[in-house]
Structures are given as structure tokens and as C-alpha cells.
Amino acid sequence: MLKPRLIPVLLLKNGILVRSKTFSLHQHTGDPLGQVERYTSWKADELIYLDINRDDIHDFRQTMSVIGTTSSRRNMPATMTNDIIAIIRSISEKCRIPLTVGGKIRTIEDIRIRLANGADKVSINTQALLDPLFIEEGARAFGNQCIVVCVDVKRHENGAYEVYRRFGKEPTGLSAAAWCTEAERRGAGEILLQSIDRDGMGEGYDLALIREVSQSVAIPVIALGGVGRFEHFVEGLRAGASAVAAANIFHFSEQSIIKAKRSMRNAGIDMRL
Numbered sequence: 025m026l027k028p029r030l031i032p033v034l035l036l037k038n039g040i041l042v043r044s045k046t047f048s049l050h051q052h053t054g055d056p057l058g059q060v061e062r063y064t065s066w067k068a069d070e071l072i073y074l075d076i077n078r079d080d081i082h083d084f085r086q087t088m089s090v091i092g093t094t095s096s097r098r099n100m101p102a103t104m105t106n107d108i109i110a111i112i113r114s115i116s117e118k119c120r121i122p123l124t125v126g127g128k129i130r131t132i133e134d135i136r137i138r139l140a141n142g143a144d145k146v147s148i149n150t151q152a153l154l155d156p157l158f159i160e161e162g163a164r165a166f167g168n169q170c171i172v173v174c175v176d177v178k179r180h181e182n183g184a185y186e187v188y189r190r191f192g193k194e195p196t197g198l199s200a201a202a203w204c205t206e207a208e209r210r211g212a213g214e215i216l217l218q219s220i221d222r223d224g225m226g227e228g229y230d231l232a233l234i235r236e237v238s239q240s241v242a243i244p245v246i247a248l249g250g251v252g253r254f255e256h257f258v259e260g261l262r263a264g265a266s267a268v269a270a271a272n273i274f275h276f277s278e279q280s281i282i283k284a285k286r287s288m289r290n291a292g293i294d295m296r297l
Contacts, residue, residue: 027296029069029267030257030285032274033248034059036075036111036127041275057114063274064120066281069296071119072216072246072269074147074174075108075127076191109141116142124172126216135162139170147216149174150189153196153203156210163211172246173207174216175200177233185233192220200233201240208241215241216269219249224272226252231263238264254287261293 034056035042041056056073063071112125125138126147135146152159152173162171176192177185177200185200196203204215217237219230229250238245244266251257251270260268274280285295 026266027294028261028265028288029246030281030288030295031070031072031246031267031269032059032063032068032281033072033074033269033271035271036073036108037077042076056111057118060115060118063281064118066279067285067297068121068281069267070122070124072124072126072147073112073115075125077127109137112138112143113141126172126174132161132165135166135170139166145170145172145213147172147174149176152207153187153189153198156206159207159210159212163213168211168213171212172214172216173204173212174218175204175207175237176218176220177230178220179230179233183232185236188220201236204237204245205240208243212243214244214246214266216246216248217265222250225250226272228252228256229260229263229265229268231259234260234263234265238266254284255291257284257288258291258293261288 036056041059060071108128116123119142122144123142124145124147125143126149129135129138129146129148130151138146146162148158148162148171159171159173176188178188178192179185187196187198187200187203188194189196200217204217207215215237217234219233222228222230227250229247234245234247245264246267246269247260247263247265248269251268251273257268257270285297288295289297
């Protein structure tokens with residue numbers, strides 16, 4: 025049986041790393057290259073980088089704050105470039121663990137170029153919703169193990185879970201369990217399950233959402249959204265996730281991944297140290 029995985033998620037906006045809250049408030053936390061070295065040395069099991077830019081502009085030399093804006097064009101310096109592939113290549117050169125990259129993947133060629141520049145997997149979201157055949161095409165071309173379908177979910181007052189697209193702004197009318205089941209049928213190798221409501225709140229995963237989805241699919245489910253304490257990782261795994269992921273909790277504490285894994289081992293979770 026595979027051991028549970030602990031996966032830091034790093035959010036790229038304007039070529040810098042940001043922390044997020046409910047998909048809308050973004051605060052600068054550092055450069056993408058420095059963090060990959062830290063997380064690799066701290067024994068993360070994998071890394072996920074998600075490009076959350078609303079456009080195609082990046083320059084990791086910039087360290088401007090983007091607090092409180094959902095538009096990456098706000099106060100955009102003229103020096104910025106659009107070479108996200110160069111960022112991926114630079115990250116992959118320093119990364120010694122499996123690397124997943126996501127954001128603005130719209131074509132098979134987009135997948136191909138990311139894998140060719142060092143990614144081990146890709147995370148696809150809106151394009152898969154717009155054209156579910158895209159999942160099949162990606163799995164056929166590169167293997168199921170390369171295709172992670174990212175599913176952004178909001179919980180309605182009646183308890184129903186609905187999938188959203190385009191940075192969590194557009195409802196799709198699809199239930200979380202139904203869409204994840206279809207993604208699996210079409211060839212997804214993993215589900216990255218994000219709770220929009222819990223993002224950045226530090227109140228823990230949406231455990232009911234994890235249970236509902238993990239009981240609906242046979243492929244691994246990576247839980248994301250809401251971690252504020254190491255205990256939340258344990259709760260996510262016990263709810264059915266195969267891997268637990270987080271962003272904000274890892275940013276401001278040295279050895280944070282090692283500490284989290286020790287805490288999980290102490291709770292009886294067989295983590296790889």
C-alpha cells in the first residue's frame with residue numbers, strides 16, 4: 025500500500041509566490057526558486073505549482089505585493105515577461121521530487137511543453153470542463169499518471185457541492201462527485217480537490233467533501249484548502265484523501281514540512297520521513 029503524501033502547493037502570480045484566501049486576496053510570499061530548494065530539503069513528497077495569473081504575464085524578478093487584487097494587470101510593471109515555461113524550467117532544475125504544474129493549460133501542446141521542460145505531471149481545470157475529451161487526449165498521449173484534474177468546489181446552503189471554473193468565478197452546474205467520476209472515467213490519474221470556501225481560512229479541510237469524492241472514485245484524491253494546523257492533515261487523510269496538500273501553512277515556519285510529518289507520525293499516520 026502506498027504511503028500518504030504531503031504536498032506543498034505554491035501559487036504563482038506575476039511570477040512571484042502568493043498566499044491566497046477564498047481565491048481572491050493574494051499576498052506576496054517570495055520567489056518560486058527559493059522555495060523549491062527549501063521544500064525539497066524538508067522532504068516534501070511532491071510539489072505543485074499553480075499559475076493563478078489572470079493573464080500571461082510573469083517576471084520572477086519582481087517582488088511587488090499584489091495584496092487585495094484579483095487582476096494581475098493592476099500596477100503591472102513594463103518589465104514583465106510572458107515566459108512561464110522559463111519559470112517551470114528553472115524550478116525543475118532545482119526540484120528533486122515529483123513536480124506538478126498547472127494553470128492555462130488549454131492544448132495538448134501546452135501539456136507537452138511543460139513535461140518537456142521538467143514537469144512530471146500537469147494539473148488541468150477549466151479546459152477539462154469546457155472539453156472533457158481533453159482529459160482523454162492528454163491521458164492517451166502522456167499516460168494517466170501525468171494527468172491531474174483540479175476540481176474547485178463551493179458548498180451551497182443546502183449542502184450540495186458544485187464545481188466552479190475560471191478561478192472559482194463561474195458555476196458549472198456539476199456536482200463534485202459526478203464530475204470527479206467522469207474525470208476518472210476519461211483518464212485522470214488523480215484529483216486535486218480544492219474547497220474554495222476553505223481556501224486560506226485555516227479552519228481545516230471540508231471533510232464531508234473529501235468523503236463524498238473519495239468514495240466516488242478509485243483514483244487518488246489530493247485534498248486542498250483550509251489547513252491551519254498540522255492536525256488538519258491527519259483529518260484529511262482519515263476522511264479518505266490519499267494525499268494532503270496545503271499552501272499558506274508552509275510559508276512562514278522553518279522546517280515546516282518535517283514538523284508536519286512528525287506530527288502526523290505521532291498521530292499514527294505512516295508518513296515517509
